[in-house]
Amino acid sequence: MTKKKIRVFINGFGRIGRAVARIMLEDECCELVGINDICSYEQMAYLLKYDSVYGTLPYVVNVEDDILFIGTQKVQLFSEADPSNMDLRVMEIDVVLQCSGMFLTTASNLPLIRNGAKKVIVSAPSSDDMPTYIYGVNHKKYRDEPVISNSSCSANAIVPIFQIVDTYFGIESAMMSMYHSYTVYQNLLDSKHYSDDIRRTRSATQNIIPLMSSAAEATETFFPHLKGKMYAKSIRVPVPSTTLYELHIQIGKKTGVQEVNQVLREEIGGTYSDILDVTELPGSSLEYIQSPYSAVLNLSLTAVVEEDLLRISAWQDNEYGYAKRVVDMAKYIAQY
Structure with missing residues (x-):
């Protein structure tokens, strides 16, 4: 049948x-x-x-x-x-x-x-x-609501990573820098713009443009204990696709790079295998165009300072990877 x-x-x-x-x-x-x-x-x-x-x-x-x-x-x-x-x-x-x-x-x-x-x-x-759901994070808590949010591309990348780190190490605070491809809401050439942020008037193809991001607020939805303890900046760079996330996380226990990467490998190879991936290859943004994952963590860039300040780096095709999760969510809620 x-x-x-x-x-x-x-x-x-x-x-x-x-x-x-x-x-x-x-x-x-x-x-x-x-x-x-x-x-x-x-x-x-x-x-x-x-x-x-x-x-x-x-x-x-x-x-x-x-x-x-x-x-x-x-x-x-x-x-x-x-x-x-x-x-x-x-x-x-x-x-x-x-x-x-x-x-x-x-x-x-x-x-x-x-x-x-x-x-x-x-x-x-x-x-x-x-109601907000991220596939692979809390989608199984869906309760047949007629209208839901799939959150943002950034939250889909960050939240599952934070979920792993918080479970094993405890997150106390975090700062997130997103080296983000330009979008259709930016100008190709210097020109007037409707935004309150005057930097949006500048050419996206010629400038690195730091912009405010809602990623911290979107992430806080899933970590209420971190409300007011996270900050995010979207740094728009002159590429048409992919984002590099640099997550600087203050954690609640002492650790090292080897332990962090082992935890990430094990969790991503199991619970999060449908939405996250890991690599140690020296790739750049082009290699992640049309990646189906919410994020691909580059473990060779993991760093720990003073045993409790953690940096995790991850790549995302912020359009295609996010669109894959939207489709996954559609298939899931259509069962109800």
């Missing part, structure tokens, strides 16, 4: 939405049945087919009226600024992936539920008390 595929709808077809679509095309458990974005249908098709980071999609992609054809697959297209205008009932949607970067509250996503979707996953931290 053929297992029924999970029927997925993507609202917002930007970098994360398109990465999710590419991943689902290779996943026999999922069927992409609809996409909504305010750009033209021709641009949706073109940007899915051709990607400057991930390459050309190996399918014939074209649009006829409001149908996107990806090989033999048909996907219904919408262009609604207000998703509440879409009637999704006839499409039998199991999960809507809210990848627009907007609609960050439970209330703003409930119209999708009222219009026929069974569940909604927001691919960003929420701005209210929306």
Whole structure:
């Protein structure tokens, strides 16, 4: 008997939405049945087919009226600024992936539920008390809520690492530096910008730009005892993909590099094998483009100072790795 595929709808077809679509095309458990974005249908098709980071999609992609054809697959297209205008009932949607970067509250996503979707996953931290789950960390605590947050790409990388360190060594405080690829919200050339941070006016392709990050707040959600004891900075660098995390962690017991790496190897080889990986190779950012992991820890860069100040370094494709976790979460909650 053929297992029924999970029927997925993507609202917002930007970098994360398109990465999710590419991943689902290779996943026999999922069927992409609809996409909504305010750009033209021709641009949706073109940007899915051709990607400057991930390459050309190996399918014939074209649009006829409001149908996107990806090989033999048909996907219904919408262009609604207000998703509440879409009637999704006839499409039998199991999960809507809210990848627009907007609609960050439970209330703003409930119209999708009222219009026929069974569940909604927001691919960003929420701005209210929306339940937040990270696959591989707390997803098994999911309690059939209709709207949930998948947190941020950074939290998906950091939280499982912190979970290991806190369990074995006890975290007392932490500072996180993220050497992060530039994003579409930055300028290609110096120009005006809507942000309150004037540094966003500068060219992302020519500058290293330090920006404030919400990663500390997103991580605190999972470690209440560390509230106010963490700080994060996103340092945007002139590369189009991947992030290097430098995590400086004050721990509560004495240890050394060998013990830390042994713990990381054992935990990541077991409990966290689906979402984390380790390496000791001298790789750089290009090697981690399209990595399916939430983070790949580079154990050769682990350091310990004064036996209780720990540095852990990890790589992440902050688009593709995060999109993989969004798809994992969709497959998990669709069972309920």
